[in-house]
Amino acid sequence: MAAMQAVPLDKASRLLNHGPTVLVGSAHAGRANVMAAAWAMPLDFTPPKVAVVIDKATLTRELVEASGVLSICVPCVGQADLTRAVGGESGKDHPDKLQRCGVSCEFGPHTGCPLVHGAIAWMECRVLPATAHVAGPHDLILAEVVSAWADERVFSGGRWHFESAPEELRSLHHVAGGMFYAVGSPIKPVRE
């Protein structure tokens, strides 16, 4: 079982710095959802902020707009099928989507949004005011990270260490059509 450790907020941007595909969690008025998103990135270091594209047609977007909060989880190779599943159907069509897709989760203490068990990082976020200008034309949600955790087997001392953990704990990077690459080998400075 993963041991999720708190990540200091000034290191939270590191969780997305290498460009992994993420799971976006949302909750409002007794409904909760999780979807996959490849278009997410850090936006600032301190306080940590993130940017993520969430289509208007999704239940996630509806819940995020209603609540003003969201979660971002980083799924791993062992969750590739789960990531495809939550990316492939809508919570609008299937109110029981989380059960259907095999998502086990807990709910964040600050936002009430789903934190997916088995993911290698979790962040709870609050939507930023500037989102009002870019959500309409570009489906772009800007948010501040208010809490973060990561699996200590792959993230410690403020950075990822995938090379010393099992392959199934590596992050996923979506290419197209349900095909991902796992993150690969470390490329260290030659000149050091």
Added chain:
Amino acid sequence: MAAMQAVPLDKASRLLNHGPTVLVGSAHAGRANVMAAAWAMPLDFTPPKVAVVIDKATLTRELVEASGVLSICVPCVGQADLTRAVGGESGKDHPDKLQRCGVSCEFGPHTGCPLVHGAIAWMECRVLPATAHVAGPHDLILAEVVSAWADERVFSGGRWHFESAPEELRSLHHVAGGMFYAVGSPIKPVRE
């Protein structure tokens, strides 16, 4: 030598979909610059759009704001030192930064921005109007992709194929402090 082939615009988002670190190129009034940026992602499919964070303190930001255009190149493992070099010093301090960092380039036909030789993908982009709302508070630049090319050894048929090419052509994913991961192994659907 790389053979850069045109990428259809409806497939251009694929070039950034897996979250690589990029090189941002800029040019205005006889000055040109290239910097590294880990915070870049697709923003739309058709027409293709991208979002990238460019700090106010950089020469790149100054040139992009003056010209309204930029380029985004995807560097590869063989360019890790070049990527660190252009990420480590400012064109404001060193007017000869491109030569100092060993950057060989040509200039895009639509924007005049640098397209770095040896990179595995190139995009020319025009800044979008909504940038006016998010560049000030969040250093976020939104842009439409107007032309794209990729190295046919690693990108063909509208998607990346890193597994069939030399390791040095894989994309870079910045972790922290000049340490990258290369993109790794393909993770295909088990259920197919």
